[in-house]
Amino acid sequence: MEAFTTHTGRAVPLRRSNVDTDQIIPAVWLKQVSRTGFERGLFAAWREDPGFVLNDPVYQGASILVAGPDFGTGSSREHAVWALQQYGFRAVIAARFGDIFRNNSTKMGLLPVVLPDATVEALQAAVEADPSAEVTVDLVERQVRWGGESAGFEIDDYTRWRLLSGLDDIGLTLRHADDVAEYENGRQPWLPTTV
Amino acid sequence: MGRTLAEKVWEQHVVRRADGEPDLLYIDLHLIHEVTSPQAFDGLRLAGRKVRRPDLTIATEDHNVPTVLGPIADPVSKAQVETLRKNAAEFGIRLHPMGDAGQGVVHIIGPQFGLTQPGMTVVCGDSHTSTHGAFGALAFGIGTSEVEHVLATQTLPAYRPKTMAIEVSGALPYGVTAKDLILAIIAKIGTGGGQGHIVEYRGQAIRDLSMEGRMTVCNMSIEAGARAGMIAPDETTFEYLKGRQHAPSGEAWDAAVEYWRSLRTDDDAVFDTVVEIDASTLTPFVTWGTNPGQGAPLSGAVPAPEETSDPAAAQRALEYMDLRAGTPLTEIQVDTVFVGSCTNGRLEDLRAVADVLRGRTVATRTLIVPGSMRVKAEAEAEGLDEVFKAAGAEWREAGCSMCLGMNPDILAPGERSASTSNRNFEGRQGKGGRTHLVSPAVAAATAVTGRLTAPADL
Ligand code: SF4
Numbered sequence: 001m002e003a004f005t006t007h008t009g010r011a012v013p014l015r016r017s018n019v020d021t022d023q024i025i026p027a028v029w030l031k032q033v034s035r036t037g038f039e040r041g042l043f044a045a046w047r048e049d050p051g052f053v054l055n056d057p058v059y060q061g062a063s064i065l066v067a068g069p070d071f072g073t074g075s076s077r078e079h080a081v082w083a084l085q086q087y088g089f090r091a092v093i094a095a096r097f098g099d100i101f102r103n104n105s106t107k108m109g110l111l112p113v114v115l116p117d118a119t120v121e122a123l124q125a126a127v128e129a130d131p132s133a134e135v136t137v138d139l140v141e142r143q144v145r146w147g148g149e150s151a152g153f154e155i156d157d158y159t160r161w162r163l164l165s166g167l168d169d170i171g172l173t174l175r176h177a178d179d180v181a182e183y184e185n186g187r188q189p190w191l192p193t194t195v
Numbered sequence: 196m197g198r199t200l201a202e203k204v205w206e207q208h209v210v211r212r213a214d215g216e217p218d219l220l221y222i223d224l225h226l227i228h229e230v231t232s233p234q235a236f237d238g239l240r241l242a243g244r245k246v247r248r249p250d251l252t253i254a255t256e257d258h259n260v261p262t263v264l265g266p267i268a269d270p271v272s273k274a275q276v277e278t279l280r281k282n283a284a285e286f287g288i289r290l291h292p293m294g295d296a297g298q299g300v301v302h303i304i305g306p307q308f309g310l311t312q313p314g315m316t317v318v319c320g321d322s323h324t325s326t327h328g329a330f331g332a333l334a335f336g337i338g339t340s341e342v343e344h345v346l347a348t349q350t351l352p353a354y355r356p357k358t359m360a361i362e363v364s365g366a367l368p369y370g371v372t373a374k375d376l377i378l379a380i381i382a383k384i385g386t387g388g389g390q391g392h393i394v395e396y397r398g399q400a401i402r403d404l405s406m407e408g409r410m411t412v413c414n415m416s417i418e419a420g421a422r423a424g425m426i427a428p429d430e431t432t433f434e435y436l437k438g439r440q441h442a443p444s445g446e447a448w449d450a451a452v453e454y455w456r457s458l459r460t461d462d463d464a465v466f467d468t469v470v471e472i473d474a475s476t477l478t479p480f481v482t483w484g485t486n487p488g489q490g491a492p493l494s495g496a497v498p499a500p501e502e503t504s505d506p507a508a509a510q511r512a513l514e515y516m517d518l519r520a521g522t523p524l525t526e527i528q529v530d531t532v533f534v535g536s537c538t539n540g541r542l543e544d545l546r547a548v549a550d551v552l553r554g555r556t557v558a559t560r561t562l563i564v565p566g567s568m569r570v571k572a573e574a575e576a577e578g579l580d581e582v583f584k585a586a587g588a589e590w591r592e593a594g595c596s597m598c599l600g601m602n603p604d605i606l607a608p609g610e611r612s613a614s615t616s617n618r619n620f621e622g623r624q625g626k627g628g629r630t631h632l633v634s635p636a637v638a639a640a641t642a643v644t645g646r647l648t649a650p651a652d653l
Contacts, residue, residue, distance in 0.1 A: 033237075
C-alpha cells in the first residue's frame with residue numbers, strides 16, 4: 001500500500017450527493033482481471049458530458065476530490081478506489097462515505113476525509129472561486145488546510161498509523177498466526193465446510 | 196447488561212483483541228465470484244501465499260454469465276470467468292461453473308447448500324453479502340484487498356459497528372411483500388441511514404416472513420447504508436436448514452440448534468439506534484429515482500423535488516429518469532420487466548410471479564431469470580416455466596442477468612424497466628437505462644399492463 005502522510009494539491013468540487021460506486025466506475029469496467037487501467041473508467045458515463053466538472057480544464061491535474069455527502073455508496077467494488085487513485089486522486093473529502101468504500105480506501109492508501117457538511121461546502125466554494133488554490137490534507141496533524149482556513153478531521157489511531165507507514169494488513173495479521181490456529185481449535189464441531 | 200444478537204456473534208469470532216487496534220475476526224465462510232477475486236489471487240501469488248482454509252471457501256460464476264445457453268461471447272467476460280477457474284484449480288477451491296447444477300448467484304447458493312447457518316461470520320467481495328444475515332449470521336461485503344486478506348488468513352481486522360434495531364410491528368397487509376417492506380424502510384431512513392451500523396430486523400412482521408422473504412429484506416440492508424442486516428434465528432430458520440446438504444445432522448444438529456436458540460438479543464440489551472415501522476400501514480412500494488431511497492407507494496405520484504429531503508438529487512434523478520413531478524406512478528410505461536437477482540430470484544418470488552401471470556399475457560418484454568440452477572429446476576418441477584412461457588415471458592438460465600450491466604442482459608439507453616433487483620443507480624442495468632425497483636408481484640402485474648401496476652388493480 002502507498003503510504004500517506006501529507007499531501008498538497010489542487011482540488012476539484014463534485015457537488016453531487018449519493019455518488020454510488022456504479023457511477024465512480026460502471027460495471028462494464030470491472031471485467032478486467034488486472035489492477036491497472038481503471039482511470040479510463042472513472043465516472044465514465046458522466047465524463048461523456050463536456051460540462052462535467054472533471055472535464056473542466058481548470059481542474060486538470062487536481063489530486064483531491066471534494067464530494068457531496070454519501071460518497072461511494074452501493075457496490076463493494078474496490079475498482080472504484082483503484083480508478084480514483086489511478087486517475088491521480090490521493091484523497092477524497094466528503095461529509096459521509098459508504099462504509100465499504102471508506103474501508104477499501106484505507107486499504108489502498110486513498111485517504112477518505114470526513115468533514116462536516118458546512119465545511120465541505122465552504123471548501124467546494126473556495127476551490128470554485130479559485131481553482132488554482134492549493135489544499136493540504138495532513139494526516140499527521142489530522143487537518144485540512146486551504147487559503148488561511150483549516151479544519152480538523154477524525155480518523156482512528158490504528159488506521160492512521162497504518163496509512164502513515166503504508167503497512168500491508170496481511171503481513172500484520174500473519175504475525176498473529178498462532179492466535180488464529182488456537183481459535184480454530186476451539187471452533188464448534190458442527191460448523192460447515194465446503195468440501 | 197444484555198447483549199444484542201450482533202454483539203453475541205461478533206464476540207464469538209474475536210481471535211485477538213488489543214487496545215487501540217481493530218478486533219481480529221475469524222471468518223467461517225468465504226464466498227467468491229469472478230469479478231472481485233482475480234486481483235486478490237494475483238496478490239497471493241505475488242507474495243507466495245496460500246489459501247489458509249480452502250475448505251471454508253466456495254466459488255461460483257454469476258455476474259458475467261449469459262442467461263441463454265451457450266458459451267460466453269464477450270472475450271473480456273470469458274477471460275474473467277476463465278481466470279476464476281484457473282485460480283480455483285490452483286488454490287484448491289470448490290467451484291460451481293456455468294452449467295453445473297450447483298451454480299447460481301453467490302448469495303442464493305450459500306443458503307441453498309445449507310452453508311449459511313446462524314451465528315456464523317460470512318464474507319464475500321460483494322455488498323449484498325448482507326443477504327445471509329437472514330439466518331442470524333453476521334455477513335458483510337468486502338473489497339478485493341480484504342478478499343485477499345481472508346484468503347490468506349481466514350480472518351479480518353474490523354471495528355465493531357454500532358447496532359440499530361428496526362422494529363417492524365403489526366402484520367403486512369395482504370399483497371404487501373418483503374420487498375415492499377424493505378423499500379419502505381430505505382425510503383424512511385435514507386441510503387445513509389444505516390451507515391456504520393449492523394441492523395437487526397425485529398418484530399412481528401419480520402417473524403412472520405419466510406426465510407426467502409427474510410433474505411430479501413437483509414439483502415437490501417446495504418441500500419440503507421448498513422454494514423450488515425440480521426434476523427434472529429427461530430423455528431422458521433431451523434425448518435429451512437434441516438436436511439440441507441451442509442447443515443449438521445444427528446446429534447450435531449441438536450447441539451447446533453441448542454446454540455442457535457441462544458442467538459437472540461437479550462431483553463435488556465440496548466441498541467445505539469432504534470427505528471420503528473408499522474407494517475400494517477404499508478402498500479406496494481416502488482422507486483421513482485436513481486437511488487433506492489427515492490421510493491414511494493405505488494398508489495402515489497412522482498414527488499416534486501422540493502418535497503424531498505434532497506431536492507438537488509431529486510431534480511437530477513427526475514431528469515435522468517425522464518419523469519415529471521405529479522405523474523401518478525401507475526401511469527409510468529415500462530419497456531422491460533426483469534424478475535431475478537439475489538434480492539428476488541428465489542422460488543417463492545417465481546411462484547408470486549406465476550400466480551399473477553397464470554392465464555394472462557405479458558404486454559412487454561419480460562425476462563424471468565432464476566437465481567440459481569437449483570431454483571430453475573425446482574420451478575420447472577412445479578411447472579412455473581410453462582406458466583411464464585404461456586404468458587409470453589422469457590425463461591432464462593441462472594445468473595445475475597439484468598441486475599447489473601456486466602453480461603448480455605442490458606437495457607438500451609433510455610429504456611425503462613421494472614426490476615425486482617436492488618439498485619436503481621444511473622446506468623446500473625445498462626448505460627442510460629432507467630430502473631424502477633419493484634416486488635415480484637408488482638413486476639408481474641406490470642408485465643401484463645406495460646405500466647407500473649399492483650396485482651390488485653389487474
Ligand atoms: S444479483 Fe445483482 S446484486 Fe446480487 S450478486 Fe448479482 S449483481 Fe450483485
